Amino acid sequence: MNSTTEAKSISQTGRCFPEEDKPAGNTCVADISRARTCGIFLKAVTENLHGMKFIVLLLMLILVFMLAYPLVNSWDFFMEIPISNWLSFDWEPDDDYFGMGIQMTGSFLLVLTTLPLAIIMGWVISLQLVENRKNWLNPAIVGILEVWISLPSIIIGIWAIIEIIPVVRNIFGGNGYSLLAATIGMTIFIMPTCTLLFYRSYLLHLDQYQGLESSFQMSVLSRSELFIKSQPTAVIGTINYIFCRIFGETMVVLMVSGNSLQVPGNLLDGFRTLTATIAMEMGYASGMHATALFAMASVAIIFILFVLLVQYKRLIHA
Amino acid sequence: MLKIVRQRWILWLYMLMTMSIIATFIVPLQFQYTTSGIIFGTIVTTLGAVLLAALPAYLIAGVMAGIIRLPKWLQSLTSVMVYILAGMPSIILGVIGFLLFSDTLGFGWSMLSAMLTLILLLYPTLVTAFSQLLRPFNQRYGMAAKSFDIGPVEFLFRLSPAYQKGKILEALILGWATSLGDTAAVMLTCGALTSFPESVMDSIRLLNYHIFLLAMDIPGGMPEARSLSLLLIIFLLFLFITPRIAHRYFSED
Numbered sequence: 001m002n003s004t005t006e007a008k009s010i011s012q013t014g015r016c017f018p019e020e021d022k023p024a025g026n027t028c029v030a031d032i033s034r035a036r037t038c039g040i041f042l043k044a045v046t047e048n049l050h051g052m053k054f055i056v057l058l059l060m061l062i063l064v065f066m067l068a069y070p071l072v073n074s075w076d077f078f079m080e081i082p083i084s085n086w087l088s089f090d091w092e093p094d095d096d097y098f099g100m101g102i103q104m105t106g107s108f109l110l111v112l113t114t115l116p117l118a119i120i121m122g123w124v125i126s127l128q129l130v131e132n133r134k135n136w137l138n139p140a141i142v143g144i145l146e147v148w149i150s151l152p153s154i155i156i157g158i159w160a161i162i163e164i165i166p167v168v169r170n171i172f173g174g175n176g177y178s179l180l181a182a183t184i185g186m187t188i189f190i191m192p193t194c195t196l197l198f199y200r201s202y203l204l205h206l207d208q209y210q211g212l213e214s215s216f217q218m219s220v221l222s223r224s225e226l227f228i229k230s231q232p233t234a235v236i237g238t239i240n241y242i243f244c245r246i247f248g249e250t251m252v253v254l255m256v257s258g259n260s261l262q263v264p265g266n267l268l269d270g271f272r273t274l275t276a277t278i279a280m281e282m283g284y285a286s287g288m289h290a291t292a293l294f295a296m297a298s299v300a301i302i303f304i305l306f307v308l309l310v311q312y313k314r315l316i317h318a
Numbered sequence: 319m320l321k322i323v324r325q326r327w328i329l330w331l332y333m334l335m336t337m338s339i340i341a342t343f344i345v346p347l348q349f350q351y352t353t354s355g356i357i358f359g360t361i362v363t364t365l366g367a368v369l370l371a372a373l374p375a376y377l378i379a380g381v382m383a384g385i386i387r388l389p390k391w392l393q394s395l396t397s398v399m400v401y402i403l404a405g406m407p408s409i410i411l412g413v414i415g416f417l418l419f420s421d422t423l424g425f426g427w428s429m430l431s432a433m434l435t436l437i438l439l440l441y442p443t444l445v446t447a448f449s450q451l452l453r454p455f456n457q458r459y460g461m462a463a464k465s466f467d468i469g470p471v472e473f474l475f476r477l478s479p480a481y482q483k484g485k486i487l488e489a490l491i492l493g494w495a496t497s498l499g500d501t502a503a504v505m506l507t508c509g510a511l512t513s514f515p516e517s518v519m520d521s522i523r524l525l526n527y528h529i530f531l532l533a534m535d536i537p538g539g540m541p542e543a544r545s546l547s548l549l550l551i552i553f554l555l556f557l558f559i560t561p562r563i564a565h566r567y568f569s570e571d
Binding site: 052053055056057059060063064066067069070073124125128129132135137140141143144146147148150151152153154155157158159161162163188240241244245247248249250251254255275278279282283293294297300301304305307308309 | 326328329330332333335336339342343374377378381386388389392395396398399401402403404405406407408409410412413414416417418438441470471492495496498499500501502505506526529530533534540543544547550551554555557558
């Protein structure tokens with residue numbers, strides 16, 4: 001029996017798919033059959049799984065190589081410059097002072113102020129979305145959040161310059177370009193990602209455990225407690241991811257932080273982050289200055305890898 | 319009415335905040351420094367990057383969706399790489415692109431360098447989007463395809479596109495929106511020339527970087543930056559509505 005008659009007989013007897021899975025117009029069987037008869041040559045070329053393994057492995061090796069490339073390029077820097085120099089707080093590349101302390105502190109302070117705000121606000125909005133998931137407002141807000149995620153960070157930066165900086169300047173004094181302004185801008189920027197990640201993992205969780213809603217109604221736990229206790233991986237994974245997003249964000253910070261080369265003493269001081277330094281100085285840097293910027297990128301890569309992979313086994317199993 | 323607002327005041331507040339942010343950009347349009355080279359270069363670079371990234375991302379999505387069965391360590395490695403690249407800051411990807419494509423491979427500040435850098439940025443987005451559409455398709459038709467002796471690659475590249483044109487288009491449009499929204503990854507690789515590009519080796523200024531320069535460096539450029547931002551928001555909204563229509567009219571499954 002050739003493939004076409006075989007396909008016809010299957011489509012007539014309906015043995016290929018259960019009744020509820022049958023696609024509209026019953027064209028799937030015909031297409032499968034056509035794919036089989038037309039694709040003999042393609043199959044001979046491509047269905048070699050050893051070849052496929054090689055291609056995937058090659059792609060992975062290319063990606064690993066790319067991630068390691070800044071480290072390879074900054075190897076000389078780490079060999080030549082003593083650790084006390086590049087961990088210090090003196091960033092004067094022209095005089096061979098390559099301390100990353102100020103930039104690292106700036107990045108960490110930004111994460112420290114933004115992360116709790118973004119997580120709490122994202123959590124509250126996602127719980128509201130879950131509670132109102134049958135309301136018309138839900139798809140509207142989810143749509144808005146999806147657009148927000150793809151919105152360029154410079155748009156938030158411009159909005160922060162127009163709206164936030166004058167408010168901070170008028171209320172607290174100073175020039176407005178400060179840690180506070182950067183925190184507000186970053187919270188607004190990062191909160192949609194946080195909200196959608198929590199919301200989607202909660203919905204996935206509801207799909208997996210159908211009785212969750214009824215157990216929530218009967219339990220003494222709040223909805224948040226129930227979610228954290230039953231789905232810790234989703235919560236930790238989201239926090240790790242948001243941490244990296246805040247640590248690595250460049251444009252919003254570059255536009256509203258003031259980029260002062262100092263450790264901020266309070267929320268109203270300007271500051272500079274690791275990523276903003278790379279973005280600002282890469283255009284004109286040369287020699288050891290450029291290598292120091294690559295080294296800065298390598299430090300950021302290693303740090304982010306550490307944060308992402310700290311829960312590696314748990315996340316892979318999940 | 320008041321009761322409804324009181325019950326869901328957080329969601330209403332969020333909607334209000336979004337409206338107020340968009341309202342900030344509603345100003346009389348002004349275009350003085352924007353050239354056709356910027357618009358054309360942005361469209362070509364971002365679209366080219368999406369198309370270049372689509373094939374490897376689709377293949378890896380097939381691995382992650384369980385269509386192509388590989389050793390467990392290799393499957394774990396693919397998942398971990400997607401997870402790592404998704405969390406990697408775009409400026410770091412820009413540094414990698416600058417070092418590798420602009421410097422070592424000698425492409426310089428060009429559209430090609432920017433495209434190749436954007437592939438790194440788009441890879442996790444596209445893999446996630448593709449694997450989300452491939453996983454249910456595999457669960458539904460995988461066994462049937464096996465009974466017809468259809469291999470995984472044929473299933474992936476022949477059957478799935480035939481049935482999920484709309485969903486694939488949706489993922490590609492999402493990728494395009496992502497690449498349009500990024501600045502830091504390309505500001506180190508594309509250059510800043512505003513002239514009309516004649517080949518992929520020419521330097522261009524991408525729209526986002528142009529908006530950044532208008533807002534920060536060019537005196538009196540802020541009104542134009544606001545106008546361009548508004549147009550970009552409207553275009554992104556259009557991009558998010560289009561996939562839903564595409565999905566409705568092109569997906570047979």
